[in-house]
Amino acid sequence: MFPQEKVDPPSDDKRWRIVQATMRRNGFARHALIETLHSVQESFGFLDEDSLRYVARSLRVSLSAVYGVSTFYHLFSLKPAGKHTCVVCTGTACYIKGTPQLLDKMGEAYDIAPGETTADGELSLLTARCVGSCGLAPVAVLDGEVVGKLTPESLQAKLQQWRMSDVA
Numbered sequence: 151m152f153p154q155e156k157v158d159p160p161s162d163d164k165r166w167r168i169v170q171a172t173m174r175r176n177g178f179a180r181h182a183l184i185e186t187l188h189s190v191q192e193s194f195g196f197l198d199e200d201s202l203r204y205v206a207r208s209l210r211v212s213l214s215a216v217y218g219v220s221t222f223y224h225l226f227s228l229k230p231a232g233k234h235t236c237v238v239c240t241g242t243a244c245y246i247k248g249t250p251q252l253l254d255k256m257g258e259a260y261d262i263a264p265g266e267t268t269a270d271g272e273l274s275l276l277t278a279r280c281v282g283s284c285g286l287a288p289v290a291v292l293d294g295e296v297v298g299k300l301t302p303e304s305l306q307a308k309l310q311q312w313r314m315s316d317v318a
Contacts, residue, residue, distance in 0.1 A: 157207045160200035165193040169201075173208055180211050187220055196227045224278060232267040232274035234293055234312050236305075241280035243287040248301065252288055253277075255302035259309075272316075273309065 159166035172189040176182030186209065190201045197220050206216040220226045236256070240249050253264060256275050260268050267274040283289045286298020292308055 157204065160204050168193050169205075170208075173205075178209055180209055183209055183211055183216065183219055184223070187216075187226060191226060196230050198228070224276070229267065230271075233272050233316070234309075235274045235276060235291075236309065237276045237278050237281070237291040238264070239279075239281045239283070239287070239289040239291075240277045241284060241287075243284040244280075244289055247287040249288050251302050252290065252300060252305055255306060259306060272313075 159170065169186065169189045172186050173182060176185065183205070186205050187197060190197055190205065194201065202216050202220060203213060205211070206213045209216075220228065238244075238249055238252055238256070253275075257263055260273055260275070262268055262273070262275050264275055264277045278291070281289055281291055281296060283296050283298055286296070288300050289296060289298045290300055290305060291297070293312075297305075297308060
């Protein structure tokens with residue numbers, strides 16, 4: 151095994167210390183890739199090209215492998231998230247009970263598609279294969295809170311509450 155060469159972080163931002171601690175705790179091992187990417191995303195909110203290159207060099211993993219992992223798992227984002235996030239479940243129960251209508255209404259009201267953020271940076275619309283709340287279908291996770299039995303109108307009302315609370 152070759153000794154680990156020192157790789158400088160992309161900037162002098164102190165949040166890189168958290169990422170470095172994660173890699174150091176795992177001995178800069180390749181198997182720590184997912185945990186390291188989680189650390190980057192928790193620290194910075196998303197994974198940009200500089201962070202992917204840094205992780206690849208630090209863990210001695212190919213950039214294509216790092217990119218592959220970061221795009222395979224839906225919890226990783228390559229773009230900054232909006233101030234608020236709406237994750238709509240697309241699992242079978244939710245889909246049958248109205249997910250397409252929820253997504254259509256979101257698209258009309260905010261001019262965004264799944265995976266996009268509004269132009270003002272206020273709202274990111276995401277989808278998940280299943281959030282594990284099938285009995286509450288259709289479900290969305292709004293800023294980390296699971297909200298079930300949604301209709302397009304009730305989802306819009308929840309999102310309007312965000313806007314109102316942001317103004318106040």
